[in-house]
Amino acid sequence: MIGIKLAYKAPETLKEALDLIGREGHQVLTADQALVNGLKKGTSSSSLHTLVSLRKIPGLATIDYENNELRLGTSITYTDLLNHQALAHYPVLAQALATIPDPHLRHHSTVGGALYHGGPVHAPVIAALMALDATAVVLTRDKETRLPLQYFSQSGLRVLLPLGGLLSAIVIPNTSLNASTYLSLNQLSGRQRNYGIAACVAQSDQTIDQIRLVLAGFTEQPIQLKRVEEALLGKTLTADSIKMVAIEQLEQVKLPFQDGSLPEGYQRHLAGVALNRALTSLAKKTTQAVS
Amino acid sequence: MNLELHINQTPYQQDVEPRLLLIDFLRDNANLTGAKWGCGSGTCGTCTVLVDGNTTKSCQMLAVEAEGRAITTIEGLASVTELHPVQTAFWENFAVQNGFSTPGTIMSVVELLENNPNPNDDEIKQWLQGNLSRETGYEQIVKAVKEAAARLTNQHSNGHAPAGQGVGQALKTRKTQELLTGDAKFIADMVMPNMAHAAILQSPHAHAMIRSIDTSEAEAMPGVLRVFTAKDTEQIMPMPVIWVPPFTESHFLSHPSGIVPGSHRVFATDKVRFAGDQLAAVVAETRQQAYDALARIKVNFEPLPVVLDPEEALQDGAPQLHESIPNNRMLNAVFGDKAAVEQAIDEAEVVVEQRIYNQRMMHNTLEVRGVLGNYDTNTNQYTLWTNTQIPYPHRLLISLYVLGIPYNSLRVVVPAIGESNGCKGNLYPDTPLVLWMAKQVGRPVKWVDTREGFSRNTAQSRDQVQYGTIAGTRDGKITALRCRAFSNVGAYPVINAPGQPLPLIGKSITGAYVIPHASYEVDVVYTNKVPTAPMRGSGRAEAIFFVERMIEMFARKLGIDSAEVRRINMVQPDQFPFENGLGWTYDSGNYENLLNLALEKADYVNLAAMKAEASLRGKWLGLGIGSYVAVAGVGNSAKMGGEGLMSGTWGSAYIHVAPSGEVAITTGAQPHGQSQDTTFLQVAAQELQIPIDYITLKHSDTSNPLYYGQASYGSRSLSVEGAAVQKGCQAIIKKAREYASYLFKMPLELIEYKDGKVIGTPAPDQAVMTLQQVALMLWFGWDLPEGMDPGLETTAYFDPKNFNFPFGTHIAIIEIDQETYQIELKRYIAANDFGVVVNPGVVDGQSYGNITLGIGQALSEEAQYDPITGLVLTTDLDSYAIPRASWLPPIDLIRTETPSPSNPLGAKGAGDVSNPPVAPAIVNAVCDALAELNITHIDMPVTPEKLWQMLHAKQSLTV
Numbered sequence A: 001m002i003g004i005k006l007a008y009k010a011p012e013t014l015k016e017a018l019d020l021i022g023r024e025g026h027q028v029l030t031a032d033q034a035l036v037n038g039l040k041k042g043t044s045s046s047s048l049h050t051l052v053s054l055r056k057i058p059g060l061a062t063i064d065y066e067n068n069e070l071r072l073g074t075s076i077t078y079t080d081l082l083n084h085q086a087l088a089h090y091p092v093l094a095q096a097l098a099t100i101p102d103p104h105l106r107h108h109s110t111v112g113g114a115l116y117h118g119g120p121v122h123a124p125v126i127a128a129l130m131a132l133d134a135t136a137v138v139l140t141r142d143k144e145t146r147l148p149l150q151y152f153s154q155s156g157l158r159v160l161l162p163l164g165g166l167l168s169a170i171v172i173p174n175t176s177l178n179a180s181t182y183l184s185l186n187q188l189s190g191r192q193r194n195y196g197i198a199a200c201v202a203q204s205d206q207t208i209d210q211i212r213l214v215l216a217g218f219t220e221q222p223i224q225l226k227r228v229e230e231a232l233l234g235k236t237l238t239a240d241s242i243k244m245v246a247i248e249q250l251e252q253v254k255l256p257f258q259d260g261s262l263p264e265g266y267q268r269h270l271a272g273v274a275l276n277r278a279l280t281s282l283a284k285k286t287t288q289a290v291s
Numbered sequence B: 001m002n003l004e005l006h007i008n009q010t011p012y013q014q015d016v017e018p019r020l021l022l023i024d025f026l027r028d029n030a031n032l033t034g035a036k037w038g039c040g041s042g043t044c045g046t047c048t049v050l051v052d053g054n055t056t057k058s059c060q061m062l063a064v065e066a067e068g069r070a071i072t073t074i075e076g077l078a079s080v081t082e083l084h085p086v087q088t089a090f091w092e093n094f095a096v097q098n099g100f101s102t103p104g105t106i107m108s109v110v111e112l113l114e115n116n117p118n119p120n121d122d123e124i125k126q127w128l129q130g131n132l133s134r135e136t137g138y139e140q141i142v143k144a145v146k147e148a149a150a151r152l153t154n155q156h157s158n159g160h161a162p163a164g165q166g167v168g169q170a171l172k173t174r175k176t177q178e179l180l181t182g183d184a185k186f187i188a189d190m191v192m193p194n195m196a197h198a199a200i201l202q203s204p205h206a207h208a209m210i211r212s213i214d215t216s217e218a219e220a221m222p223g224v225l226r227v228f229t230a231k232d233t234e235q236i237m238p239m240p241v242i243w244v245p246p247f248t249e250s251h252f253l254s255h256p257s258g259i260v261p262g263s264h265r266v267f268a269t270d271k272v273r274f275a276g277d278q279l280a281a282v283v284a285e286t287r288q289q290a291y292d293a294l295a296r297i298k299v300n301f302e303p304l305p306v307v308l309d310p311e312e313a314l315q316d317g318a319p320q321l322h323e324s325i326p327n328n329r330m331l332n333a334v335f336g337d338k339a340a341v342e343q344a345i346d347e348a349e350v351v352v353e354q355r356i357y358n359q360r361m362m363h364n365t366l367e368v369r370g371v372l373g374n375y376d377t378n379t380n381q382y383t384l385w386t387n388t389q390i391p392y393p394h395r396l397l398i399s400l401y402v403l404g405i406p407y408n409s410l411r412v413v414v415p416a417i418g419e420s421n422g423c424k425g426n427l428y429p430d431t432p433l434v435l436w437m438a439k440q441v442g443r444p445v446k447w448v449d450t451r452e453g454f455s456r457n458t459a460q461s462r463d464q465v466q467y468g469t470i471a472g473t474r475d476g477k478i479t480a481l482r483c484r485a486f487s488n489v490g491a492y493p494v495i496n497a498p499g500q501p502l503p504l505i506g507k508s509i510t511g512a513y514v515i516p517h518a519s520y521e522v523d524v525v526y527t528n529k530v531p532t533a534p535m536r537g538s539g540r541a542e543a544i545f546f547v548e549r550m551i552e553m554f555a556r557k558l559g560i561d562s563a564e565v566r567r568i569n570m571v572q573p574d575q576f577p578f579e580n581g582l583g584w585t586y587d588s589g590n591y592e593n594l595l596n597l598a599l600e601k602a603d604y605v606n607l608a609a610m611k612a613e614a615s616l617r618g619k620w621l622g623l624g625i626g627s628y629v630a631v632a633g634v635g636n637s638a639k640m641g642g643e644g645l646m647s648g649t650w651g652s653a654y655i656h657v658a659p660s661g662e663v664a665i666t667t668g669a670q671p672h673g674q675s676q677d678t679t680f681l682q683v684a685a686q687e688l689q690i691p692i693d694y695i696t697l698k699h700s701d702t703s704n705p706l707y708y709g710q711a712s713y714g715s716r717s718l719s720v721e722g723a724a725v726q727k728g729c730q731a732i733i734k735k736a737r738e739y740a741s742y743l744f745k746m747p748l749e750l751i752e753y754k755d756g757k758v759i760g761t762p763a764p765d766q767a768v769m770t771l772q773q774v775a776l777m778l779w780f781g782w783d784l785p786e787g788m789d790p791g792l793e794t795t796a797y798f799d800p801k802n803f804n805f806p807f808g809t810h811i812a813i814i815e816i817d818q819e820t821y822q823i824e825l826k827r828y829i830a831a832n833d834f835g836v837v838v839n840p841g842v843v844d845g846q847s848y849g850n851i852t853l854g855i856g857q858a859l860s861e862e863a864q865y866d867p868i869t870g871l872v873l874t875t876d877l878d879s880y881a882i883p884r885a886s887w888l889p890p891i892d893l894i895r896t897e898t899p900s901p902s903n904p905l906g907a908k909g910a911g912d913v914s915n916p917p918v919a920p921a922i923v924n925a926v927c928d929a930l931a932e933l934n935i936t937h938i939d940m941p942v943t944p945e946k947l948w949q950m951l952h953a954k955q956s957l958t959v
């Protein structure tokens, strides 16, 4: 049962939808199950009174892969994505999706829902998209804006979509990555949060040109480890550099841990393990690719 | 809003509220109740349906979002003539127990097999992450899925060869088809004409004075029929307590009956004592309206300090829950000779001490509790439908002690019922309240709890602090064991509150061992937590965890292999009957044999090599042993009376052979997933030597022709109630033979009963009658011997002279990641002896379920409370994580059969008894893995973060 009274609208055009969601108390319903749960628990905004469903608007549930750019419509489900051949180009995203085995969650979690609702289910996918430098295409009545996914995570805290904005797609740009991975530390599923890290690297001559490291599950929204990334630029991934540079820098990063029931020290320790393992895995992959 | 969609290929069109969930639309609007409401938060999967072929938890989708979609529910799976292959495979592999989670799981599996026709074990377990089983675990489900896959790909066309019907045969369970098709009606599925709905307001404070309650706004809400508070229910008596230990001073609340002590009332009057105490109730036209109105009731509280810890609650100056109960102490009791134990400890060569906390558990059955009450003004009859495991005690206690109505005016019916794990064996204040409200509003009233409500009003369990001392000689002989315990029973006593902390734990702490001096002293204490009641493995679980941990630490201190210490101290086969010194007389067994079999299966001799190999992979490997003996088979009535239980505990059965030859048996057992519909009939079919299909088992309704049923709990059903069935069948045969002796004019000793016939052995071809012919002749009653009554029927009782004592050894092999401290179960071996087993398929299912629950206690489950407010924090299945399919390792079951002399079937309990060894086996494995790091004990649940903290603290000390 849902305790609050709701109105429901299912516009058939983007324009109608944009008109509606600009109004107070109107919220986009993305075919993502997270909102319903929030409504039942009473955690969704109390001022919410109208749901604006996107299900009748054409063109929002498409996947386009052109010129090495992947465009994911907001209503694309994780199942759609898992079944798409383009996913093979993005191991980090494929591995992040694989951490969600429950078929219901795959069928009823959407790319748009990830940014609209956040939460533990979406964290691995958001982290992977952040690591791939994806951008969100946000429409308002008068313009289209592209926001880097990093916009939605300020120091690990969740940032909502701009008021009246409709997320129409997420775009993963052409990348020159040598290797990417999503490493999950989740073991007894359901008992603890889905901890993991998305990691992507571009190298030339074993030297890091670009690297993205995004922790998932530790903070409200996945957090990019910029300080660690910067320290690794120009370095070679070795056991030493991982320990002396990456892990050392991680200790300096402020992580606003979300799970108050776990000791912070343990969460920080796990973050270190995740980083170490992900970088070691990247090192192995890049070495293999060279040889 | 107008909603159009297809369900099971049938078009539906209705006007719905936008906030209506798909599950509610299916259940309430389309009357398709196969999808069950379990958690409401997308975790359990009982509500699973297919939407356009996709697995969908219908509690997570707005009905309006299903516009234009094609929904398939469990009701749409089977054809008119045939079950779907997945349903058949579930049935044939014993993957169904109470069946509450079955429809949802089957729907998920259907999609899995569409996408992946040949999944392996891991793929199945991963896919089923979102379909929880709290009854049977997942082993038989995985088997069923694989078999269904084979059926669907034509690799397996014939199914299982049908098993025989006799004792020992894995006969396919009966009354299972309706569970597979979603047709079985559970309490939440029940509908009556003109039915109203109730919602009950629980206290949001754990301890507070009630200053005022304002219901005016709620009363004005749409659809509201009545709002009730304590001022309306003064004539309803408090809940009774029916376990009063005679050997100690106990402190309960008063009860106007003067016969029994009391407990809480249907509504708290001046004060609330736990966050869950009932304050008010709304009866409305719809459930939604009832809950909408409930949110408008305003209560003014004056909060009081809370106390949640039993040792703190005993201190002078601690918050007092009940004015008449000093220091919150319900009672203090001692088992064993304390002085002798002290002396043995003083004289011992080796002494080990440890504080152990057996954490508070929540039963968290996937089906919450519910009640439907009706009062018929024409007949003055009350009818109560509820998912209880004790219908006859409900009838007695509610009529006599709560509502004060005639016993004969109350009928209690149990519809299809989900698992209980013990929590449905209690009488809750909501139950008589709903029945009473039905009379007040003059309409049937239904109340079905919410998951959050369940977390606050349904009994929890365990929660005992134990200070243990074990002492012995340097060569491993245990000479003394002492347990000083503090049991936290929460704010009020439940009906059988002292049972668990007193005899079930106190007399069981010596486990499978000969311990010359043992004592147990307990303070049973009230706190501002939810009341506690037995839970699967009740009492024995706390006792076995205690002794198995203590023996492990004792062995570690001695530097002797813990398996060897167990062998040195185990009760030997020639010692039976064995008095354990605390009050139990063990019946039979070869305990060491099962220990050895389990060790062999676990490859124990190669443990060092396994550890070394794991270490190379960055893992600490550990092997843990849990040996157990568990008292089961309650009565004997006199012994239970001696413990303070104000009830008989005999078994009963009424058997009636109709003139048609059909046999109807009414049992005093109350099945809730244990398959008595199959096993009891196997017993009867074997005795009566007739086809099992001629026999029907009745239960779950106090209007059945039975004097009284003592119900099912604590692994008593087969060995007590089943033995009554056997005894009744024998009485039927006896009468048939006596009648044949008269008709055939032959001495009784020449009348044989064979193959369902009475045969005069001197002329077997002429002097022969089937049981049906005998029943018909006795129904006519035209020609009866002197003193014989017409009819072929009997009531049989069985009250065992002693309990029975199943036993065994479980072994867990675990690995701990040296970086993350995450624990992985690698193997599990369960060697059990349940005496004579009637149906191995059924019994294996019970074992898997017990293991699953034990894994939950060891690694995850604990009721969490806010230390300041006393509110339960674990209010859903996300915050209280129960084991999922992927947690479980491969499980090996080993079974020996040592008949129990306590009953003629030779059966021992098999229901909850194999739960107690699970948690100690796992925790012992963890401690074994970390032995080199000097970890000797860790309290449950053993979590990675706890391990990190302990090891981190040790490292800091070293630095």
Ligand code: FES
Pocket (backbone or CB within 6 Å): B036, B037, B038, B039, B040, B041, B042, B043, B044, B045, B046, B047, B048, B057, B058, B059, B060
């Ligand atoms: S997942 Fe829907 S009721 Fe549990």
